[in-house]
Amino acid sequence: MRIRVLGSSAGGGFPQWNCNCPNCDGLRRGTVVAHARTQSSIAVSANEVDWLLVNASPDILSQIRDTPELQPARTVRDSGIAAVLLMDAQIDHVTGLLMLRERSSPLPLLATPEVLSDLGQGFPLTRILSHYCGVAPHALPTDGRSFTVPGLDGIEIQTVALSSKPPPYSPFRDKPRPGDNIGLVLQNPANGARVFYAPGLGEVTPELLQLMAGCAVVLVDGTFWSGDEMQRLGLSPKAALDMGHLPQSGQGGMLEQLARLPVATRKVLIHINNTNPILIEDSAERAELTRRGIEVARDGMDIRF
Numbered sequence: 001m002r003i004r005v006l007g008s009s010a011g012g013g014f015p016q017w018n019c020n021c022p023n024c025d026g027l028r029r030g031t032v033v034a035h036a037r038t039q040s041s042i043a044v045s046a047n048e049v050d051w052l053l054v055n056a057s058p059d060i061l062s063q064i065r066d067t068p069e070l071q072p073a074r075t076v077r078d079s080g081i082a083a084v085l086l087m088d089a090q091i092d093h094v095t096g097l098l099m100l101r102e103r104s105s106p107l108p109l110l111a112t113p114e115v116l117s118d119l120g121q122g123f124p125l126t127r128i129l130s131h132y133c134g135v136a137p138h139a140l141p142t143d144g145r146s147f148t149v150p151g152l153d154g155i156e157i158q159t160v161a162l163s164s165k166p167p168p169y170s171p172f173r174d175k176p177r178p179g180d181n182i183g184l185v186l187q188n189p190a191n192g193a194r195v196f197y198a199p200g201l202g203e204v205t206p207e208l209l210q211l212m213a214g215c216a217v218v219l220v221d222g223t224f225w226s227g228d229e230m231q232r233l234g235l236s237p238k239a240a241l242d243m244g245h246l247p248q249s250g251q252g253g254m255l256e257q258l259a260r261l262p263v264a265t266r267k268v269l270i271h272i273n274n275t276n277p278i279l280i281e282d283s284a285e286r287a288e289l290t291r292r293g294i295e296v297a298r299d300g301m302d303i304r305f
């Protein structure tokens, strides 16, 4: 089983088009040691021909161009992307759906009823797409039952309702529902190995920690290093937790949570905001991660399990 990280950055990408924070400015000028990153998405495959796209980033077209594996070219119009699964309805996770409109059949779209409702109303992508290829919606089970996606044999999936937030445009922004934001457990039925994936994670409960401890790899929210990162740079009045993202540093932060997992668990941060100092490869914060055995996802990274 293979996961290809298509985009490892949070909304805006790195560098962000209008951002002159020390990271974005430094990357443009070539004065920092760092790599550009596109917006949040992964692809998963058991046979490396048929892929489940998890989240559809605004950068999807360049991500597909950079990943020839996604284009097996079996017929004159063809894609290895067999279905799309959405973990929330955030702009950086769904806007790429519009770029898939040239399909000749409805796009199989797996999401919770909460996400499907935001995408039919607040940000009516599925209504817009109905005038192009259309979507074939499948409501994701949220009762812990594992399921498989038609056409993607060999991947078993389980969803986990997470504490985070629906997008700013959602009528439920300040009244989050279970289902607004999910994590995934991807299991390889051939060897039982599991990966936990949660690019947006506001709280690690004891139950979630236990689930993560049973996974070979955890690929989790790396958005912010500190809770007040955006505020200190004068970029937003909001704290990380107000945006549904648990920061890495500080009491109860992601580093503390990951330290509770077995040493053998591979720990990878993903969905990294352009302000985060861990993007700078010779920063003290990055050294701290290395000391703790925590990796930082890159675009094009492969995870096999």
Ligand code: MLT
Pocket (backbone or CB within 6 Å): 010, 011, 012, 090, 091, 092, 200, 243
């Ligand atoms: C988030 O996860 O909070 C998003 O990246 C915000 C955004 O899309 O701007």
Ligand code: MN
Pocket (backbone or CB within 6 Å): 010, 011, 040, 090, 092, 093, 200, 271
């Ligand atoms: Mn995001």
Ligand code: ZN
Pocket (backbone or CB within 6 Å): 015, 016, 019, 020, 021, 022, 023, 024, 025, 274, 275
């Ligand atoms: Zn920036």
